[in-house]
Structure formats: structure tokens, C-alpha cells
Amino acid sequence: MSAKSPQSTSQLVHYLLLVSPFFLVGWIGGWSQAIKRGNEHYKAEAYDAALEAYQSAAEDRPEDTISRYNLGTALYEKKQFEKASDEFRRSLDTANPVHQAQGYYNLGNAQVQLNDIEGAIRSYKSALRLNPADLDAKHNLELALEKLEQKSQQNHPESGDEGKDQQEQDQQQQNQDRENRDEQEPNQQDQKSPSESEQQQQNQESSEQEAASEESSPQSEQESTHQPVEMSEEDAIRLLEAVKDNETEIQKKILQKRFSRRQRSEKDW
Template sequence: MLNKLICCSLITVFVTVLVGWIDGWSRAVKAGNEAYLHGNYDEAQAAFQQATLDKPDDPIAHYNLGTALYRQGKFRDATRTFQASLSRYSEQSAKQIAKQVKSILSQSSILYNLGNAQFKAGDLTDAIASYNQTLRLDPQDTDAQHNLALALQLLRQQEDLAQQSSRSTAPKTEPNDIGRAEALRLLERFSENENRLRRKLLQQQRKSGYRREKDW
């Protein structure tokens, strides 16, 4: 069985490579899998990139590339790659050849990791949408539920912080504008509030007990 691996920051992450194409192994996929399993994610990226060139319509090749990009912290690239995997998965479903693909890869798994990459890239609204789609396909996915709750909480806190900043910096009706020194003071206070919020979130995250591994 493959494993759901946990990133050491905010979210429960399912990032593990799949075993290859349904129509047989390719040298690139095998090399990518070996590099990935040894933690050589840059080598895995290069191999999986070649696999996508060898078979550009294969959703699994793009999925594997997305996992290697994610492991290197290239979250926006990973987002685009998981989206490419998702679109190719949908195309294969439309051609009614998804039975073989589904034996290896599920649409909900792609959406789940797409949400993770979006979350880590700071695109919380998109991440929430991806987690919601995951749960529509698999309502019992507790990891998606967990990450969705975190994303919603963080988005609300960011919105509250933005509102506080907006009220603090709103123009006043007095004849004189806020001076440069006052504006700088408000900016410093905003930064201090943001730093306190981040520290608070980190404390909450440490207390939430993220799962290290989960069978898939």
C-alpha cells in the first residue's frame, strides 16, 4: 500500500509517487521512482519530466511530477502540474478508458494534493475549493476534512487581520492627513499583529497532532 505522508508544517499531505503507467514501465518512471524513494527529488523531477514528454496525455506521469515538485517546495509549479494531471484524468474518463487509470490513481487524490499545493502556495480560496471537490467525491476523507478546516480558519483570520488594518489606516476627517511618522507607526503595528498571529497559528498547529503516516 502507498502511504499518506505528513508535511511537518500545516497540512496533512498525500505526496507519494505511483508505480507507473498502466501499459508498462518506462525507464524514466522507474528512474524517477527510485530517485524519489531515496529523497533525491530534483533527480526525480527530471525523470518524471521526461516521462511527461514521453507520454504527455498520461495523468499518472504528471501526478508523479507534481509530487516531486511539491517535495522541493515548488508549490506553484506543483499546482500547475496537478491541474495538468486532473485535466488528463478527466479526458481519459471521457474516453471511457479510466478503469485502468482508476486502479492506480483516483480523481479525489489528485484534487486533494492540488489543494495541498494551493494551500502551501498561499492560495487559500483555491485550496478550499479543491478540498470541497475532494469531499464531494469522497465524503469520508478525514484528511481533506482536516485540511479544509485549517484553510477556512486561516482564511478567516487573514480576513479579520485585513479588516483591522483597513480600519487602522482609514483616512480621517481632520484637516491634516496622517503624517509620515504616524503611517510608519501604524505599519509597524500591523506587522507586529501579523507576527503574533503567525506565532499563534504555529502553536495551534503543534497542538493539533498531525498524523505522520496513513495508509492509502
């Protein structure tokens, strides 16, 4: 990308030559002679001589936009892009929209050389707003937009193929982690945690205590039967009378048995 290739740039400078006689009508002096001399050297591609002539014209009339524009084209051909862009900016201070559009176009080319792609895009758009029919500005704008996209992809590789590769690696890692978890789950089910083991130990001890309690309960009941029973005096008297009555009844039964035996024995005789 060049500032209107030598042929195109020559056409721009030649356009300025076409208007130069207009200035010469009312002004004949060092400035006009320097512009004419610089244009002749530029057409011959003698850029060092052209640069010297345009600098002389700019010194003679520092605010003249034509001198600044032509000086910028010579600096561009000398690959002094930073200085060229400064001169193109100075040339924009003109009331002529055609000259201003040409200044924006060449400023955009210098910005591309300085790798200021975003600035170049703005300059090309400004040139097209002033001159929508400028096909060179439209073409260079498209190239600048493509270059900006390439630069963005280089700064953010995730959005390109490298980003897809990274996504595939992440997916593979997730699958591997899932497989590892699936393999670990059966082992975790077989292995009991310390809390589960402690709970089982407590349950076993509780069962043993219950069994021991059941075995010891009859003995406790048996021991309780041998313990003395407390009773009142009235209960004791009644118990004694009952015992006496019981003994009397028993004695009666014994006497009856003896008497009946004697009768049977006497009868047998």
C-alpha cells in the same frame, strides 16, 4: 501543511507504482522505465533525480496524467509550488475518480503554500466530493477555513477586539460632546441674542413714544378750545338774541336788588 507529508505522499506515489505494472503489460519502453526510475528516487527522497525522471516521462507522453501527477509531487518537494499546482491541474484530466481526488488534494496543498486559501478550500471540497473518506482532505479543509477567518479578521479589525475598542472610543466621545452641550446651554440662556436685544430696544422706544403721546394729549385738547368756531348766520342771530335776553334778565335782577335795598333802608328809618 504539506502535500501529504513525505510519508503520505510516498503512499500516494506508491499507489501509482501499484498500478504501474498494469501499464507495463502492454507497454514496455522509455515512458514506463522513467516512471519506475522516478518512483525509486522519490521513495529515497532524492527529489532532484525523481524530478528529472518524471520530466522525461512527461516529455515522452505529455497527455499522461500519471506523469503529470508524479511530476507535480516532485516539484512540490522542491518547493516550486506554482509549477507543482500547474502539473496537479493537468493531472485532473482523468477518468479515474481516485486519481482525480488525489490530484485535487495535492493541488489544495500547493494553493495553501501560495496563500490562495479560497482556492485551496475549493480544491479540498472537490477532493472530498470524490472521496468522502479522505480524512487528510477533511483535516486540511478545516485548517484552511480557520486560516481564511484569521485573514478576514486581519483585513477587518473592526470585527475583533480593535473594533470593540473603537466603539468604546466613539461612545466616550459622544458622552463628552453631550456634557459640553449641557454646560453651554445655561450660558446660552443667560446671553441674549442680538435679535432679542433689538426687540427689547424697540419695545422700550415704543413705550417712551406712548408715554410722550399721553403727556402731550391734554395740551392738544387745550389748544383745540382756543381755535375759532365756525357757525351759520342763523346760529349767530339766535346767539345774539339769547345774549340780549340774558342781559335784560340780568338788568332786571339788578334793579330788583336795588329796589329791595331802598325799601329796607326806608323802613329802618
